[in-house]
Amino acid sequence: MITLHGRATSSNVQMVVWTLTEMGLPFSRLDVGGAFGGNDTPAFKSMNPNGFVPVIEDGELVLWESAAIVRYLGARYGDDQFWPVDPAKRAIADKWAEWIKTTFVPAFLGGVFWPMITQPLKDRQPQALSANIEKLKGVAAIFESGVPAEGFYGGGDVSFADMVLGTYLFRYFDMDFDRADTPKLRAYYDRLAARPAYAEHVMVSYDSLRAR
Secondary structure: OEEEEOOOOOHHHHHHHHHHHHHOOOEEEEOOOHHHOOOOOHHHHHHOOOOOOOEEEEOOEEEEOHHHHHHHHHHHHOOOOOOOOOHHHHHHHHHHHHHHHHHHHHHHHHHHHHHHHHOOHHHOOHHHHHHHHHHHHHHHHHHHHHOOOOOEOOEOOOOHHHHHHHOOHHHHHHOOOOOOOOHHHHHHHHHHHOOHHHHHHOOOOOHHHOOO
């Protein structure tokens, strides 16, 4: 039984929960972080000195960083569909999984999502937000260029890369702002949203994160 530490409203935790569910791995999840607290205790920091979620315990292994957890689960428990044996095939998917963390996440979460969610309307800086939205359009166009015409980054079914790439798309498409025209990316998101595990564990309300 794998133990997952992290609140359900964290997108990084959602990535791991979705992975565990898609792979059919038994796990238990403990509410940690955010309003639940518990991530600044000596016990938690002995597992992750950064004090961030998610953290998993799998036997004697303790692991943090969401994408590293997904890759570990794929390498240890996944089949060739989820974690391709061919290094070249795996690398093609993995470059996009790496790209989203280094490029898309800073542009979307840092530049658009968190300013819109955590700043009251009266405190927002419209010019800065507009500039960030325009920058995000260019990043989204790069994402569009790599989306499979049909299916997923694993081919006919999902792979480890879809877990990392797909998690952020719920908030991206759910939020009300001027997005780039990316029909292939939207179709990919719609395919993800049709998966029961994605709908249950990723399409989670983030209203509790909003500024009051």
